[in-house]
């Protein structure tokens with residue numbers, strides 16, 4: 378099989394790139410890749426996970442042991458060094474508030490209770506996450522109405538198949554539980 382002109386150019390280009398990469402230090406390679414938007418930032422570095430102790434209102438950064446030794450099976454439970462309570466993983470994008478900022482801690486904890494944390498791959502961010510109490514209330518009300526809408530839409534579906542009906546009932550239970558959870562958080566604010 379003959380190598381076409383196009384293939385030849387592609388191969389030359391790839392070899393050149395490889396040689397350039399080998400001659401670069403890792404920081405430059407990273408910047409180069411980042412500039413081209415090939416990979417997301419969390420794929421490039423081993424970031425420390427952000428853990429929080431709601432009791433002490435303290436945040437801790439912790440390097441994933443798997444980043445150091447990939448064969449390691451990591452225990453998921455970490456205890457607060459101060460009070461020994463179980464810390465929660467609030468996500469890489471979470472800016473843990475200062476101890477004095479009680480309102481922000483309340484927001485963080487309320488969001489955690491309904492399963493919203495600051496996790497993302499770093500490409501586009503975790504999406505909108507409220508920071509202040511007023512914003513949180515509005516956000517929770519909006520989310521609640523979305524859950525209620527999901528529930529109502531399911532009810533409207535005309536289903537006759539028994540298996541589908543069973544699935545629908547499970548979904549209805551799921552959404553009504555989500556509405557209840559979020560209502561409890563709203564009431565606690």
Ligand SMILES: [Zn+2]
Nearest residue numbers: 430433457460
């Ligand atoms: Zn603690």
